[in-house]
Amino acid sequence: MVWLRRTTHYLFIVVVAVNSTLLTINAGDYIFYTDWAWTSFVVFSIAQSTMLVVGAIYYMLFTGVPGTATYYATIMTTYTWVAKGAWFALGYPMDFITVPVWIPSAMLLDLTYWATRRNKHAAIIIGGTLVGLSLPIFNMINLLLVRDPLEMAFKYPRPTLPPYMTPIEPQVGKFYNSPVALGSGAGAVLSVPIAALGAKLNTWTYRWMA
Numbered sequence: 001m002v003w004l005r006r007t008t009h010y011l012f013i014v015v016v017a018v019n020s021t022l023l024t025i026n027a028g029d030y031i032f033y034t035d036w037a038w039t040s041f042v043v044f045s046i047a048q049s050t051m052l053v054v055g056a057i058y059y060m061l062f063t064g065v066p067g068t069a070t071y072y073a074t075i076m077t078t079y080t081w082v083a084k085g086a087w088f089a090l091g092y093p094m095d096f097i098t099v100p101v102w103i104p105s106a107m108l109l110d111l112t113y114w115a116t117r118r119n120k121h122a123a124i125i126i127g128g129t130l131v132g133l134s135l136p137i138f139n140m141i142n143l144l145l146v147r148d149p150l151e152m153a154f155k156y157p158r159p160t161l162p163p164y165m166t167p168i169e170p171q172v173g174k175f176y177n178s179p180v181a182l183g184s185g186a187g188a189v190l191s192v193p194i195a196a197l198g199a200k201l202n203t204w205t206y207r208w209m210a
Contacts, residue, residue, distance in 0.1 A: 041143075045136035045183030046190055048100055052076070053131045053191045054198040056106050057123060061202045066114035073106035098145075101138040105131045120199055128195030132187030140180045 055076075056069035080099045088094055109127040116122035 041136070041140070041179040042183045042186065045139065045179075046187050048102070048139070049105070049132045049135045049183075049187035049191045050194040052102050052105060052135065053109065053128050053195045054201075056109055056131075057127065057195045057198040058201050060110065060113060060123070061120060061199055064118060066110045066118070069106040069109045069113070070103060073102035076102055098142060100135075101142050102135070104138050105135045108134055124195045124199055125192055128192040129188045131195075132189065132191035133184045136180050136183035136187060 052073060056072045059072045060066070060069040062068075077099060084094070084099060108130040109123065112127035112130060113119070113123040116126070
């Protein structure tokens with residue numbers, strides 16, 4: 001039954017990678033840079049951190065090879081760039097969509113797994129924390145490179161948004177002073193249990209296929 005187990009694992013990896021991209025587009029909203037900008041940065045950071053870590057650690061523990069988490073993040077990035085190209089083909093400018101930065105955070109997860117000699121628990125605790133801490137920082141750097149996101153939001157509103165979600169002027173300091181710090185703190189805390197869930201999914205799959 002080895003072939004069935006491996007087929008199931010690879011199917012899970014494909015499904016998780018595709019659904020991660022869809023979640024980015026719909027729930028996490030990878031076009032948030034031009035729709036909501038700073039207003040939803042904390043929610044976006046938490047969603048992206050947990051979404052990345054659950055699939056990346058599942059993939060990495062399945063292969064047992066450091067580097068596969070980065071490969072997983074590269075797949076997600078590629079999918080999203082394809083979606084970016086599709087929007088560009090519809091007449092939207094390239095700045096309308098900014099692809100989230102997943103790869104450096106996934107590299108930190110791989111590095112933790114490698115440095116701890118493939119210790120699963122270290123990957124969950126240390127790697128999950130590093131992903132949650134780093135992803136908001138990398139994405140904020142990415143956001144700062146976008147040309148006037150609010151102007152882009154009003155000039156090119158998303159056709160899929162209902163009227164009540166029309167882009168609004170962000171109130172950054174009103175609710176929190178540092179979206180990066182808040183996103184990193186919350187992401188670091190939540191990414192650890194989600195990483196544990198990804199690792200547990202691996203175990204459950206083996207038991208189910210045994």
